[in-house]
Amino acid sequence: MVAPLRAEIARETSTEELDALVPAWLTVPDIAAQTGQDQRVVRRWLQERELVAVRRGERSVAQVPAAFVTTEGPLNHLKGTLSVLGDSGYTDVEALAWLFTPDDTLPGTPVDALRANRKTEVRRRAQALSF
Numbered sequence: 001m002v003a004p005l006r007a008e009i010a011r012e013t014s015t016e017e018l019d020a021l022v023p024a025w026l027t028v029p030d031i032a033a034q035t036g037q038d039q040r041v042v043r044r045w046l047q048e049r050e051l052v053a054v055r056r057g058e059r060s061v062a063q064v065p066a067a068f069v070t071t072e073g074p075l076n077h078l079k080g081t082l083s084v085l086g087d088s089g090y091t092d093v094e095a096l097a098w099l100f101t102p103d104d105t106l107p108g109t110p111v112d113a114l115r116a117n118r119k120t121e122v123r124r125r126a127q128a129l130s131f
Helices: 002-011 015-021 028-035 039-047 078-087 092-100 110-115 119-128
Strands: 025-027 054-056 061-065
Touching: 015 054, 015 092, 025 028, 028 039, 054 092, 061 092, 078 092, 078 110, 078 119, 092 110, 110 119
Parallel strands: none
Antiparallel strands: 025 061, 054 061
């Protein structure tokens, strides 16, 4: 059952398809304003994979799902979850699609579960994707 889900997500690579899954996006300046941090700090979060961005829009601006950012900074447990998904062979776009795809067994989406501090359940599912 896991393999078909992986194949289904792998086909969802366009930003239009991500827009259907991700309700809101933030740019680097938006994140800096929300967290009260300098834009250099936000860029470091991106470099260190505490956040992940995709290029969207006509100007191809890097944007981060708003659900990944709290007033304090990156969502807790996101970095480790992104690492697990990357180890499973997921691209950034595939990881975003997976994190925002509803999962009846959670319930909700994996990002909803992360926001509710249920990282163990999310990472267990993410690890299972590589088998």
